[in-house]
Amino acid sequence: MSSLRSIRVRVNGIEREGQVEPRLLLVDFLREHLGLTGTHIGCDTTSCGACTVLMDGRSLKSCTAFAVQADGREITTVEGVAADGQLHPLQEAFREQHALQCGYCTPGMVMSALYLLSRNPNPTESQIRRAIAGNLCRCTGYLNIIAAVKAAALKLNTRRAAI
Amino acid sequence: MFPARFDYFRPQTLEEALGLLQEHQGEAKVLAGGMSLIPLMKLRVAKPARLIDIGRLSGLDGIEARDGELAIGALARHAPLEESPLVREAVPLMADAAGVIGDTQVRNWGTIGGALAEADPAGDWGPVVLALNARLRCLSARGERFIAAREFFRDAYATALASDELVTQVLVPGPGPGATGAYLKLERKAGDFAIAGVAVQLAVDEQGVCREIGIGLGAVGLTPIKAVQAEAILRGQRLSEATLADAAEAAAREAEPVSDIRGSAAFKRDLVRALLRRAIEIALRRSRGEQVEAGHV
Numbered sequence: 001m002s003s004l005r006s007i008r009v010r011v012n013g014i015e016r017e018g019q020v021e022p023r024l025l026l027v028d029f030l031r032e033h034l035g036l037t038g039t040h041i042g043c044d045t046t047s048c049g050a051c052t053v054l055m056d057g058r059s060l061k062s063c064t065a066f067a068v069q070a071d072g073r074e075i076t077t078v079e080g081v082a083a084d085g086q087l088h089p090l091q092e093a094f095r096e097q098h099a100l101q102c103g104y105c106t107p108g109m110v111m112s113a114l115y116l117l118s119r120n121p122n123p124t125e126s127q128i129r130r131a132i133a134g135n136l137c138r139c140t141g142y143l144n145i146i147a148a149v150k151a152a153a154l155k156l157n158t159r160r161a162a163i
Numbered sequence: 164m165f166p167a168r169f170d171y172f173r174p175q176t177l178e179e180a181l182g183l184l185q186e187h188q189g190e191a192k193v194l195a196g197g198m199s200l201i202p203l204m205k206l207r208v209a210k211p212a213r214l215i216d217i218g219r220l221s222g223l224d225g226i227e228a229r230d231g232e233l234a235i236g237a238l239a240r241h242a243p244l245e246e247s248p249l250v251r252e253a254v255p256l257m258a259d260a261a262g263v264i265g266d267t268q269v270r271n272w273g274t275i276g277g278a279l280a281e282a283d284p285a286g287d288w289g290p291v292v293l294a295l296n297a298r299l300r301c302l303s304a305r306g307e308r309f310i311a312a313r314e315f316f317r318d319a320y321a322t323a324l325a326s327d328e329l330v331t332q333v334l335v336p337g338p339g340p341g342a343t344g345a346y347l348k349l350e351r352k353a354g355d356f357a358i359a360g361v362a363v364q365l366a367v368d369e370q371g372v373c374r375e376i377g378i379g380l381g382a383v384g385l386t387p388i389k390a391v392q393a394e395a396i397l398r399g400q401r402l403s404e405a406t407l408a409d410a411a412e413a414a415a416r417e418a419e420p421v422s423d424i425r426g427s428a429a430f431k432r433d434l435v436r437a438l439l440r441r442a443i444e445i446a447l448r449r450s451r452g453e454q455v456e457a458g459h460v
């Protein structure tokens with residue numbers, strides 16, 4: 001029998017603790033233990049990207065990591081993207097560009113786009129397409145999602161320029 | 164879906180990891196990026212009783228040129244390998260391959276050592292290390308040994324590694340003067356494994372004679388295949404149309420594809436011919452200093 005392990009994970013800036021079985025998946029820790037149900041499970045087979053979070057700043061499919069692997073690390077989920085009750089410019093852009101219909105893929109899309117913009121503030125269309133290649137959307141059809149990421153880049157750059 | 168129960172260890176040092184592997188030999192598996200192992204555990208195809216997480220061991224993810232070799236730590240992840248200026252400059256085919264593995268999330272966490280140890284017949288690193296005549300540095304509590312890429316792949320998902328052994332480094336011989344290469348794969352859809360993949364490393368002298376050649380084929384056999392007959396046809400020859408056609412023919416014969424959902428065996432043989440010609444073409448253009456994209460067809 002495997003015993004429970006204590007883990008400490010900084011989730012969206014807050015130190016969280018858990019007693020987990022080593023086989024507990026990170027996505028289940030976030031959803032079931034912490035109640036952060038913004039991170040979705042679409043395929044559970046590392047294909048759809050709905051479960052994408054950032055671990056130490058790098059995008060990860062959280063259905064394909066154990067919670068114990070996040071011990072001592074930092075996780076950002078979609079709940080951590082808005083700040084002070086204000087949508088992040090990326091989220092605003094998703095709304096304005098109609099980049100979601102059912103919204104199932106959206107948390108993962110937002111996290112993948114956030115990762116892209118953190119590394120590349122001026123992505124080309126082909127770089128955007130490549131960045132979300134690990135995220136499947138069954139209804140919006142990608143074009144509006146790509147438009148939203150472009151619009152978000154513009155918003156963020158304008159904002160940066162204004163500072 | 165969740166895996167069967169297991170005990171989890173996260174050793175702080177390489178020595179500790181090797182000790183645990185020896186102690187739990189046969190019952191333990193190491194966890195690196197988890198991008199192959201965790202999906203298999205969730206399907207309960209893999210049910211290791213113990214998991215030794217080496218993902219955070221320090222000093223195993225370096226990418227550096229030393230003693231005429233490029234030394235790549237087993238924990239180097241696909242994404243940094245794609246982005247490394249050193250890799251792109253010295254061995255562009257490695258950057259090509261790293262950039263077409265899975266998707267961003269997979270490239271962010273999957274490691275070269277894990278991919279080689281997994282020995283997926285359709286993996287992208289296999290043909291690359293064969294084309295480059297790389298060696299794998301392997302370590303166990305019993306000691307160290309070096310395994311040539313050609314000796315490493317034994318069968319589908321099976322390698323020459325003992326169950327208490329780790330790959331710690333991939334050692335790529337420093338490319339000779341003018342040597343360069345390219346990797347090309349065709350896949351059905353974004354992020355998929357290859358229908359077929361071809362890696363080429365070559366050097367051509369001022370007279371247009373091929374001085375160095377390495378060719379690796381992926382997804383067309385139980386293991387990645389070093390196309391030694393095609394290499395022999397090209398080595399020491401001018402790369403004329405007739406010679407290239409002969410080499411493509413030889414590589415297609417050396418391939419051992421099977422028909423499956425990704426395509427018929429005949430189609431895959433055709434792909435080997437076409438990808439080899441194109442990869443050589445790209446390598447030649449690169450050797451003339453041109454910037455050419457590769458990776459995907």
Ligand SMILES: Cc1cc2nc3c(=O)[nH]c(=O)nc-3n(C[C@H](O)[C@H](O)[C@H](O)COP(=O)(O)OP(=O)(O)OC[C@H]3O[C@@H](n4cnc5c(N)ncnc54)[C@H](O)[C@@H]3O)c2cc1C
Pocket residue numbers: 046047192193194195196197198199200201202237238263264265266269272273274275276277278279280281283285286287288324328329330331354355356357
């Ligand atoms: C959606 C998806 C798409 C993918 N597409 C591709 C693709 O197009 N091309 C491709 O090549 N691969 C692809 N992969 C596989 C990917 O490259 C994996 O990263 C890689 O195969 C395994 O590396 P890892 O570090 O994640 O290893 P893990 O999953 O942690 O381990 C894999 C195996 O290797 C063993 N192992 C790990 N590290 C070592 C070591 N240092 N020494 C000895 N044994 C070790 C483990 O015990 C395990 O048996 C894909 C994976 C996914 C999930």
Ligand code: FES
Pocket residue numbers: 040041042043044045046047048049050051052061062063064
């Ligand atoms: S739920 Fe994780 S990739 Fe689909």
Ligand code: FES
Pocket residue numbers: 099100101102103104105106136137138139140
């Ligand atoms: S909005 Fe429905 S899956 Fe993307």
